Amino acid sequence: MSAEPQRGRLTGLESRWLQLPIDLALVAAAWWFAFWLRFNLDTPDEFQTMMVQTLVWPLLGFAASLLGFGVYRHIWRYTSVAELTRLSYAVALGGLLTAAAILMLRVEFFPRSVLLLHPVLALVALGAARALARIALSGAEPRFLSGKPLLIVGSVQDAAAALPALRGLRQWTPVGIVSPEAAEKGRSLQGLSVVGVLADLPRLAERLEAAAALVVSPPGSDARRAALMGASEVGLPLLTMPRPDEWLRNDHSQPRRVELEDLLGRAPVALDEQGLSELLAGQTVMVTGAGGSIGSELCRQIARFGVRRLVCVDVSEYAIYQLERELAASHPQMEGLYYTGNVREFDRLLAIAEQYWPTTVFHAAAYKHVPLMESLNEIEALRTNVLGTLNASRVAGRVGARRFVLISTDKAVNPTNVMGASKRLAEQVLQSVAVEFAQTRYVAVRFGNVLGSSGSVVPLFTSQIARGGPVTVTHPDIVRYFMTIPEAAQLVLQAGLMGQTRQIFVLDMGEPVKIVDLARLLIRLAGQTEQDVPISFTGLRPGEKLFEELLANDETTEPTPHPKLRVATGADTRVDTEAVLQWIASAGPAPSAAELRAWLQLMVREYQPVG
Template identity: 40%
Template structure:
């Protein structure tokens, strides 16, 4: 037996009451005001019964009882009003056909009075009930500020206001306190009873005054720079922040009917200050498809993403080379699970320092594309053991590059860093030496095209600050930042890897490809927003401690050396640094001397010879 919906039944009974009472009251009033029309009362019973039956029938057919009054919007009120007037018009027609006496004025006023009563009842009851619910929920709900009073913001408000009746709604524990919007015409107006409190630049003050605990940024069509400014304003508060994705990322289907359910926690990547870089997938596909691809350091954060993206373009074979078996195993199993036998995958645990082993790999597999991501990257650790950085970064790179040339690989792409520009630390100096080696190879190679890609810090990579910050927050420890003013250029892992692949496609030999990484980001800001992502308040729930610059660390990084200059490419976000002529004889001689000293594990002498090899190396020990 179907369960009776008592709420809809009560709504229908209320409509019956209003229609009946409206007719009786109107008839009484007209008998006093227009005695000459009192004969209308003789047909009053028939008039009320016919109009009541037709109005209820038409409203039911129009869906007035399918959607509860608490969810009513402008369209629902319009449909309900038209259904009432249609019922009275049809009733008048039927009464005329049956020749039942009726007054046109009475019927018209009856229709207006009854329709107004039905609509007013819905509106007053809805607002009263909503207000009572809001008062009851206020102490337990998050006071929410909506950024953007446009269509998306209005939809968010409707979802919040309707969520009181849906226990499964993601907005059930939210109360909309107000909007902010930079459109002056919306200022001081109200939307469904919720005021527009001010401009975006006033977010911090409004949140403080109104005791806001939650912010929803509902501007899915805004430009990236505008969104960054908004997020900067939001970051000045202690509120939790969620963002409605771009319109192109929103889903509207049976499973995604609400905007709030698609709101995302603020991501560190949202503060890059630029749009994500888009790359030419057609060129990358032409580069990779049908080729034997080797990735050194293939288990690392950059190397593993390289392998993932390469696998999408149907390579002939993918060879993962890594010294750390756990990471290599993880990416191997991930790809096996996703591609099965469709991907020809080889995973080899080997060190790039071992020339003989690397030669065996080249001789056996004959890679056509070599992506060199293997390197020691941690700045402070390499300051402690500079000889290890030299052995791995410089001579590991020399080994792989020499073998790529010997076995006629088509392209060799090395991953460098902005720390190679005017380096102040050992790691940066070794990467600059690697760039010199690649340029040396490019000057003499007759088959292999050697190229370098250079970018800044990669969000979420093993060498970035984000994993450290996460561990500190999750363990309840203070977040450590070296200096309150330290800034860095950032990009995402997919961007970094796409740059590597795009560079490989564009390379003709000897170039250093540099990504336009937009505005630099303060590390302190990253720390503060990461803390907020965990629902905590910076400096209150999680302290931020400034520890001082580490040995070899700069306040800011550069992306190009003074002598390189820039050349534009087909991609407006990628530039090429001019190739610097390398004196090969001098380079090889200094490399030989450095290798002997590094193998003897003489740290001090190693740094001395490294500085001789890289003239721009200005070692800072702080």
């Protein structure tokens, strides 16, 4: 049998039924010591008798107070400031109860200074007992088991939160802290020294023979990115602690490899959980484009709020099959309906919706690849992005849905390409349909690029790196806004909850990221350098802009109760939906590109084609 202590098992000293007698013995000792101090270390015989006769009152008072304040819910080996604060309150109340009992009994010639000295001495004694217990019990459990040397990268405060999770792990042994704060160099934390700053990371990794670096700095921080650059110089693997959702899915706390989301991510989204639960729990929700990156994440988020029925529609048979398997396994209690269907077909969408009468519809179906929609497929962008939105929004109105949410894009702002113009026209169509169906709230949500979504640069760069390069970037100065798929989906839900009809929400996308820096981060994450995997610049593609915008020239924003959501305000941009429907139908399967662009410019006045 292994002699290794079992983590989490309480010792006999940590039983509350043993702790209370220990505390009462210390209270009694403090009572005696208070008398002793009051009489200059020589207590007269009559006062020694008085001390013994009155001892029952501090014992009863302190026992009631300590139990009443829940002091024994705390485990001594983990005593902290919070536990000592609660102990102080309990001691103060115990002193008051003791004083009240003594004064009410009118004990003759009782030295009242004892009533002041005793609580102070009791607090010192009880606090010291807990501190000594923490030292003794912490020393009895393993500090860090013998494993591979690990450098901790982050401030002392961030390291303090991570070190307890590393105790008892066989794989790693921390050997030092590398802090982004120069002032922390030379300091010590739980026996671990701050051995240097981020600039020293390559040198320290070699000197301490570190096998990996654990980054404990916050997600998206400069310290995380700097650690990656420094670690890659010596080929040092970069690790991080699991995210909260990973803690929930796993029963261990092993560090994992750093991912791109950890470097570019931001603080978690704060959701109105109660409001969303009231909106979705027990309801029927329909999602179009349910098999896509955003659509499938929306389905996951919606399912966790306890919907009764989730109707998923996607044109891809494989995508809807994959979604069915995933949700059936993770939410077996939910009724999931999985349809292969095209949002271009109004009658098919209406037939599906009329079977279940959803209360909320999320419309994520769209073509989004800019170069592909810019040539050869322009009419496809109109049929899916514009006609599909018109169909889905009217279906939502026909079945009396309370809310309809359109997933839009920052490329709809001052568009220079067909895809962006089609999404802007979809927003205008949405606002027009909102007038037809007053009982339904129609809102749109704009956001930028989503990390890891299908067709985005991250999967492209990853495959290019796997082939040894080159990684192709269109321009050295091109920048884009990024957010993670879960963050985007959660903010879409939040906007759907709080939105009023015809509103267009703009998400806080944070700071834009240079695509070339993104490529460099991915190369470093793969354990390579630019010498191993070169970066080449290919020039801007048709319809591509250097900078994406979140607002058109004539738009401003107003704040909302949610810090990451704002509402775009501008001129009325409604369109004649019947004229839109008629033009797309009359355009045929292969209209000329010039004719299509000219019509788009008439409908979307801010659309300015390039090239």
